[in-house]
Amino acid sequence: xxxxxxxxxxxxxxxGKNYTIYCNYSTTSDRLYWYRQDPGKSLESLFVxxxxxxxxxxxxxxxxxxxxxxxxTLHITAAVHDLSATYFCAVDGSSNTxxxxxxxxxxxxxxx
Amino acid sequence: DAGVTQSxxxxxxxxxxxxxxxxxxxxxxxxxSWYQQALGQGPQFIFQYYEEEERQRGNFPDRFxxxxxxxxxxxxxxxxxxxxxxxxxxxxxxPLTSGGGWGTDTQxxxxxxxxxxx
Numbered sequence: 001x002x003x004x005x006x007x008x009x010x011x012x013x014x015x016g017k018n019y020t021i022y023c024n025y026s027t028t029s030d031r032l033y034w035y036r037q038d039p040g041k042s043l044e045s046l047f048v049x050x051x052x053x054x055x056x057x058x059x060x061x062x063x064x065x066x067x068x069x070x071x072x073t074l075h076i077t078a079a080v081h082d083l084s085a086t087y088f089c090a091v092d093g094s095s096n097t098x099x100x101x102x103x104x105x106x107x108x109x110x111x112x
Numbered sequence: 113d114a115g116v117t118q119s120x121x122x123x124x125x126x127x128x129x130x131x132x133x134x135x136x137x138x139x140x141x142x143x144x145s146w147y148q149q150a151l152g153q154g155p156q157f158i159f160q161y162y163e164e165e166e167r168q169r170g171n172f173p174d175r176f177x178x179x180x181x182x183x184x185x186x187x188x189x190x191x192x193x194x195x196x197x198x199x200x201x202x203x204x205x206x207p208l209t210s211g212g213g214w215g216t217d218t219q220x221x222x223x224x225x226x227x228x229x230x
Contacts, residue, residue: 043221088154099168102154
């Protein structure tokens with residue numbers, strides 16, 4: 001059974017600092033998704049990583065995928081308060097058929 | 113272009129009752145997936161519909177059933193509600209990738225229906 005684990009589960013950081021969220025998964029997959037969720041809201045797609053070595057960047061967020069290590073990272077550069085949210089990674093758990101298996105989520109709190 | 117829409121926004125039911133949640137996918141999308149998100153947890157896959165058929169199912173009991181209509185909209189039905197069914201129910205839509213393969217592009221999530229079972 002595919003398992004997806006994120007760490008840390010909670011992250012409190014100061015504005016302007018850098019940090020990385022890690023997403024490990026237990027079986028082979030070459031599709032990994034990152035989503036953002038604000039309190040009481042739905043999921044907003046951030047990145048889709050489709051191959052080993054894929055790297056995508058949007059603003060202060062950069063995501064990468066290492067399929068051999070079964071690891072994805074979401075790097076936050078010079079955090080700002082607006083990035084405070086819960087971040088989920090998800091892996092396609094059934095041969096790329098859209099059955100997403102989500103991690104537990106990482107709640108990011110950026111303090112001024 | 114309207115995104116994924118869901119109704120109702122909130123719903124309160126009592127144990128043993130039945131509930132129907134509705135979802136309209138994003139324009140151009142033909143695949144609909146349903147997820148359950150308990151408070152403080154990641155979403156869990158319930159099932160997926162394509163061409164009006166259930167194509168995949170997660171580890172949910174038969175009390176959870178669904179339907180997809182010819183216009184690609186979908187319903188999620190839950191019978192004999194339990195307290196543990198209280199959650200945010202999310203619908204996600206995606207287009208089938210070109211070439212007829214089964215891989216899907218990014219799934220776009222609707223705003224969700226918050227179900228409370230008392």
